[in-house]
Amino acid sequence: MLRVFRPYRFFIFFIFCDTLSNLGWAQTLHIFSGVVRGSDGTVLPGASVAVPALGLGTATEADGKFSLSLPEGPQQVVVSFVGYTAQTLAVNLHRNQQHSFTLASSTAELSEVVVQGQQTLKQKLQSTQMGIEHLTIREAKLLPALFGEVDILKTLQLKPGVQSGGEGSSGLFVRGGSADQNLVLVDNVLVYNPNHLFGLFSVFNPDAVQSVDLYKAGFPAQFGGRLSSVVDVKLREGDREKFVTSGGIGLISSRLSFEGPIQQGKGSFIVSGRRTYFDIFTRALNRANAHKEDYSPIPDYYFYDFNAKANYTLGEKDQLFFTGYLGRDVFGFTSPNGFQASFNWGNTLGALRWQHVLSPKLTMNTTAAVTSYKYNLGNSIDQFSFNLGSTILDYNLRTDLDYVPNDRHTVKLGAMLIYHNFGVGRLQRSSQDNSVNFGADVSYTGQEGAVYVTDNIKVSDKLQAELGLRATGFQSSPNHFGGLEPRASARYSLTDNIALKGSYAFMYQYVHLVSNSGASLPTDIWYPSRLSVKPERSQQVSTGASFLLGGGKFLLTDEVYYKWASNQIDFKDGAQIFANNDLDSQFLFGRGWAYGNELYLEKKTGKTTGWIGYTLAWTKRNFPPQLGTTGINNGQDFYPNYDRRHNINIVVLHELNTRISLTASFVYTSGAPTTLPFGRFALQDIYQGGIQAVPVYPDRNSYRMIPYHRLDLGLVYKLQPSRIGGQRDLTFSIYNAYNRRNAYFIYFEQTRDKATDKVTGYRAQQVSLFPFIPSVTYNFKF
Numbered sequence: 001m002l003r004v005f006r007p008y009r010f011f012i013f014f015i016f017c018d019t020l021s022n023l024g025w026a027q028t029l030h031i032f033s034g035v036v037r038g039s040d041g042t043v044l045p046g047a048s049v050a051v052p053a054l055g056l057g058t059a060t061e062a063d064g065k066f067s068l069s070l071p072e073g074p075q076q077v078v079v080s081f082v083g084y085t086a087q088t089l090a091v092n093l094h095r096n097q098q099h100s101f102t103l104a105s106s107t108a109e110l111s112e113v114v115v116q117g118q119q120t121l122k123q124k125l126q127s128t129q130m131g132i133e134h135l136t137i138r139e140a141k142l143l144p145a146l147f148g149e150v151d152i153l154k155t156l157q158l159k160p161g162v163q164s165g166g167e168g169s170s171g172l173f174v175r176g177g178s179a180d181q182n183l184v185l186v187d188n189v190l191v192y193n194p195n196h197l198f199g200l201f202s203v204f205n206p207d208a209v210q211s212v213d214l215y216k217a218g219f220p221a222q223f224g225g226r227l228s229s230v231v232d233v234k235l236r237e238g239d240r241e242k243f244v245t246s247g248g249i250g251l252i253s254s255r256l257s258f259e260g261p262i263q264q265g266k267g268s269f270i271v272s273g274r275r276t277y278f279d280i281f282t283r284a285l286n287r288a289n290a291h292k293e294d295y296s297p298i299p300d301y302y303f304y305d306f307n308a309k310a311n312y313t314l315g316e317k318d319q320l321f322f323t324g325y326l327g328r329d330v331f332g333f334t335s336p337n338g339f340q341a342s343f344n345w346g347n348t349l350g351a352l353r354w355q356h357v358l359s360p361k362l363t364m365n366t367t368a369a370v371t372s373y374k375y376n377l378g379n380s381i382d383q384f385s386f387n388l389g390s391t392i393l394d395y396n397l398r399t400d401l402d403y404v405p406n407d408r409h410t411v412k413l414g415a416m417l418i419y420h421n422f423g424v425g426r427l428q429r430s431s432q433d434n435s436v437n438f439g440a441d442v443s444y445t446g447q448e449g450a451v452y453v454t455d456n457i458k459v460s461d462k463l464q465a466e467l468g469l470r471a472t473g474f475q476s477s478p479n480h481f482g483g484l485e486p487r488a489s490a491r492y493s494l495t496d497n498i499a500l501k502g503s504y505a506f507m508y509q510y511v512h513l514v515s516n517s518g519a520s521l522p523t524d525i526w527y528p529s530r531l532s533v534k535p536e537r538s539q540q541v542s543t544g545a546s547f548l549l550g551g552g553k554f555l556l557t558d559e560v561y562y563k564w565a566s567n568q569i570d571f572k573d574g575a576q577i578f579a580n581n582d583l584d585s586q587f588l589f590g591r592g593w594a595y596g597n598e599l600y601l602e603k604k605t606g607k608t609t610g611w612i613g614y615t616l617a618w619t620k621r622n623f624p625p626q627l628g629t630t631g632i633n634n635g636q637d638f639y640p641n642y643d644r645r646h647n648i649n650i651v652v653l654h655e656l657n658t659r660i661s662l663t664a665s666f667v668y669t670s671g672a673p674t675t676l677p678f679g680r681f682a683l684q685d686i687y688q689g690g691i692q693a694v695p696v697y698p699d700r701n702s703y704r705m706i707p708y709h710r711l712d713l714g715l716v717y718k719l720q721p722s723r724i725g726g727q728r729d730l731t732f733s734i735y736n737a738y739n740r741r742n743a744y745f746i747y748f749e750q751t752r753d754k755a756t757d758k759v760t761g762y763r764a765q766q767v768s769l770f771p772f773i774p775s776v777t778y779n780f781k782f
Helices: 002-023 121-126 137-142 152-156 278-288
Strands: 029-038 048-051 056-059 065-071 073-080 087-093 097-103 132-135 182-186 209-215 229-235 244-249 253-263 267-276 300-313 318-334 340-359 362-381 384-406 409-431 437-458 463-476 479-495 498-509 511-514 525-528 536-549 554-571 587-603 608-622 646-655 660-669 679-684 691-696 708-719 727-735 745-752 759-767 773-781
Touching (some): 029 073, 029 087, 029 384, 056 065, 065 073, 065 384, 121 554, 132 137, 137 152, 137 646, 137 708, 152 209, 152 229, 384 525, 409 525
Antiparallel strands (some): 029 065, 048 073, 073 087, 132 209, 209 229, 318 340, 340 362, 384 409, 409 437, 437 463, 463 479, 479 498, 587 608, 608 646, 646 660, 679 691, 708 727, 727 773
16 A cells, blocks of 8 residues: 555655745745635636736636735736726735726626636646546537527537437536536535436526536546546626626526625625426416316426526635535326326525635635435326335545646645435335335445545746646445545647646546436435445546647647546346345446547637537447356457547637627537347247237347437527616527438337238338427526
């Protein structure tokens, strides 16, 4: 064990000695720190804070804070952010100083130009981080959307290296990883199922979201527990200056948000709610047709979610933050013969974060959180009822420290502990007279812990590196697992406009989403590492180059990646999932590989913005014979159903004038792998009589469906302010503008001879989900 830690101790010793040598410069340095906000009090992550005369600068963190080490004496500090008027401050440093900047909007309508969480292209070029995508809420709200429902996860699908789970799905498959290998965080709290409506929409209300970052490679050491990506969602803090009401009315749902100051200049809050109204129309139709004997009632379905966030400044060095979320999907059906079915699922989370400034160089954030996901499926007929459910409940405590000793080092370190409670399967059958009463409950607990340290080092003006190490452990009786996760990334600037980058990351995943379906469903079960179920592991190497073109208006990146994984999990054929005390015996374990090349051209400023992305990628899996089975595909490599060879995304946003914005997005992907029978053989049925045609299947996923492509169009029209002021707009969108009939799945139907009505063969039929769909949404803010 000591041998494992020796390189790490050497690394810490080197950083410590290097830091001491830098602090010992002849020139006296002072820390200039603070926070950058917009005129409404909203923090501005990614804002530039620079001292041009010295060639020094930094970007604000997710909470809008910054810290610079500057020489003693007079300095000119320039603060800027896209969509805001730059601000210059003259300071005379004789000691450490703090200052808060408030930037005014560069246009009259603030909400349309705030680009939350966006870094300038120059900052992205100079960053050591690879494989990161910054999603702006402005872009998400402008882009055309299915049924007009803005969805940040669907917008992420328009980035290179990200695949969807199918037509209209908000699922993410990043660089060959499965759906459960994405770490989805809301204000640093885990969300287990980020989907509504069986995956068609995400749980994130865009009115409540401040910024979204997607990490695909070179994961910072503070993130762990998943193999493929990190989706880091930050919620808005609310307006600190005035009370604001905003919302929208769409085809399938409505939104409403209320925000304002708790105490002027001391704190703020925001509450947001959203609900669909499918059930209102379906109930009206059912009542109108109740008298018809052959009428089949339409099931009730709706979803809702509620977000809340508040912050309050206790003093010069202390601030409290609260985040809450509640979301539910509710499905119900009642038939004329008395059969009733109900299905509900959803997430609940709450978090309290305390931020304490220990010194101008050191800030501590401590977060206590609880998060849960559960579903319940029930039905009844006459006196008998059946219920099936599953839950996962986490209690989380973590502390993160940000230390900036000087302008050459940015150190992050911390620790976290999670207590997991897995309700793997709860089954209950009963009757009203208690003549039938049977139940089963399978549950486990687990404890997960981690400590991490990372240092972003400015080695020289051209070379910058980030070195990190994460030590993790997991315990679920009677097993213990653990290991080290080294992380490293580097950037070398060939010129001011060309940078070379590389990264490496090792990841462990201790909890697994087990499913008997290729799609991500609400009934999928989260299961801990225990007994024969070992932690999943992956390693990823990425390298690439970035080019700033057109006088800094365009950024072109080219990244190549290779990822290999072990202990991948799938079910053996005929597996029994629900309420099984020996679920470990139902798994198969294998390996996976993913590799590809991502080209990405983006433009963030001017009247016309957008991006073009192209991905060439391969994803493979291998499950050899085990547990008395032949494995999967007889132990041969196969392509999972989210493997796509080619993926093209084109997004254009154009501001026609101050009132009209036009948007368009085009998607093309290779067909999804699937398994279809290549023939049938006749079999005499000795029990029922007659001949049965039994399908014969080839290797798994040996057939590909036709390529998928779609064009979406959008228009945002700003209305004149109402008598009470504020902002209003109409958002028009067309999903699948040229009515492409994309394949959702394929099935086979019999062909019959018209004269004899005998079966003569089988014909493949394609099912398409969404045709040409226009929609309109009314948005307001006052």
